[in-house]
Amino acid sequence: MLRLATKRQTKSYTYHRINSYHPTSLSSSKMFNSYVILTLLVFINLINYMDRFTIAGVLDDIQKYFDINDAIGGLLQTSFIVSYMIFSPLFGFLGDRYSRKYIIIFGVTFWSTMTLASSFVQPHHTYLFFLFRALVGIGEASYATVAPTLIADLFIGNKRSTMLAVFYFAIPVGSGLGYIVGILMSEAFGHWTWALRFTPLFGILSTFGFLFVIEPVRGAVEQANFNRPEPDTNNENSFGSIIQSLTKDIKYLKSIPTYLLTTFGFTCVCFSVGAISWWAPTFMQTANVDTSKEKIGLIFGVIACLGGLSGVLIGYSSSRYFRSIYPYADSWVCAIGVALSIPCILLSIALARQSPTISWFAIFLGVTFLSTNWSVVVDILLYVIIPQRRSTAQSLQILTSHILGDASSPFIIGAISDAFNSNDDKFRSLSFALYLTPIILVFGVLFFGLSAKFILKDEQRCKQMISKGDGGSGMESSTNSESNYGIDLANNIFSKNSFTDANDNIMKFPNQQTDIGTRKNQVDIGFINNLYQYNNDN
Incomplete structure (x- = not known):
């Protein structure tokens, strides 16, 4: 039995957490x-x-x-x-x-x-x-x-x-x-x-x-579309680049209050x-x-x-x-x-x-x-x-x-x-x-x-940064603008082209073809813990 996806709301925050892999995402x-x-x-x-x-x-x-x-x-x-x-x-x-x-x-x-x-x-x-x-x-x-x-x-x-x-x-x-x-x-x-x-x-x-x-x-499992460049060990300034990279990491982590407070609590x-x-x-x-x-x-x-x-x-x-x-x-x-x-x-x-x-x-x-x-x-x-x-x-x-x-x-x-x-x-x-x-x-x-x-x-x-491919400084501000396909990643609103079954597994309409990793005519669907990519036959 399939049912239309719903949104759980807490104040102004629309929340939905995916339960499992898309059935076709992994061999x-x-x-x-x-x-x-x-x-x-x-x-x-x-x-x-x-x-x-x-x-x-x-x-x-x-x-x-x-x-x-x-x-x-x-x-x-x-x-x-x-x-x-x-x-x-x-x-x-x-x-x-x-x-x-x-x-x-x-x-x-x-x-x-x-x-x-x-x-x-x-x-x-x-x-x-x-x-x-x-x-x-x-x-x-x-x-x-x-x-x-x-x-x-x-x-x-x-x-x-x-x-x-x-x-x-x-x-x-x-x-x-x-x-x-x-x-x-x-x-x-x-x-x-x-x-x-x-x-x-x-x-x-x-x-x-x-x-x-x-x-x-x-x-990869989150379909993050950015990679961190590895330090150039042949560069005479490689040590400096490593320090600079580590400094950016620490600066980014210091900007996450949840990370800091849970670390102190766990301590x-x-x-x-x-x-x-x-x-x-x-x-x-x-x-x-x-x-x-x-x-x-x-x-x-x-x-x-x-x-x-x-x-x-x-x-x-x-x-x-x-x-x-x-x-x-x-x-x-x-x-x-x-x-x-x-x-x-x-x-x-x-x-x-x-x-x-x-x-x-x-x-x-x-x-x-x-x-x-x-x-x-x-x-x-x-x-x-x-x-x-x-x-x-x-x-x-x-x-x-x-x-x-x-x-x-x-x-x-x-x-x-x-x-x-x-x-x-x-x-x-x-x-x-x-x-x-x-x-x-x-x-x-x-x-x-x-x-x-x-x-x-x-x-x-974090989800906005992943969706934007923000793997650089990690300090850029997030935007609340919707994508070209009408999907609001900031609020995790589902596309009209998706629905879920009784177990909250992500499904697709019958006339769509799944093509993970293809960059042509994609519909990007943003959720709390995943980004799946679909072809738009239209």
Whole structure:
């Protein structure tokens, strides 16, 4: 049953988001290639977070092995995150200009090798262990900055949102499995170093799959008709041109309020998640001394898996449902999720010793609500930033959210804990330190809430730039004029020559021939996340 396309209106803004590809836009081989790439990216993301949190699962053993206190133990994660965030802008810059496929292959191979090497460090070479963890961050930075942009170039609209949710399911699952695998490998082989020898094998294997896939063209799925010229490496002034290009990127990103505010909001989330992920198992161990550390680690691992999965699913579902009614809903999905996590975290800290069961359940709820924004934040970035600047935007968001978030929070919490630990009461000192996390989350709610004011305007501007082929400075003002074919891209009004079926798939009148990519007698139909091109037989 076919029905005429309708327009959903919010005040003066006409809004409609496409649900899927046009049925004729991709061949079966290209679709297969897209799903193979997605599968590989999800798998790599899984082992990426397993590797990142395996250390946390055996942190107590590592502290005893290298004879380090809480503050230095927190710096172990900080050393990884610092290199991760410093090198993210570099790989973001490269990811917008060169092959993302080979950047991922390099990155995964590099961090797998460094992780394996760190497992052979002797106890009197503490600094070497820290160095290897920092090098792991470099490899992971190369992957994390370009992976979401690959998904953006493979899928579109609600399909893109779904695939991003699938991609980010790997974060909670990988984090939880990291704790569990770390503990189980340590128990099975009698030493914590074996926990670091599990993920490198699968990391290396995953790179072979990437050798056989075809990388999508940037912006092709959105029919963006502009390309960014690559720097001329033979030009003696090439370094200057690179700096000039990067400066234009930053200037463009600074002009997007939604990007800035969601980045600050996500930074607050990263601060709290980093602190909780790193210190919660140790905190619950000090609160329940009769419970073995292995059991504590397994409980937290299961909570991280289930809570994270539930949170990503709730965030994705809420975004998809409410966005069809309120176009600015994504900002409020993030804000409300963070707001609901605050009382849960407070309760988990306050009742850790008196009622461990309630405390564990509160941690589960806190992790769930904090995870609601993982895929939504990236989805927002992808539809307010033009394709040729998405890797740079992603990398700078990583830089900001980590340098002020989970790069610093483990050390800050550890340092506060050491400062209050005058009577050798680690539970009391960690309690005081962890109360900082809900305070930071209050600011996260404010940032996400403010972004709702700008999100529609920024999304509309991005679509206009794509439709105009504005890939240069990115600072030109958008026009509200209609095209020659009577289609208002600014307000996303449908052409009289199009209609949708019951699933909101874009259809054509029977007397029209579809010709993707043809420049002759085209009708350009502009929507929120796609530009499809049709021949006009008339």
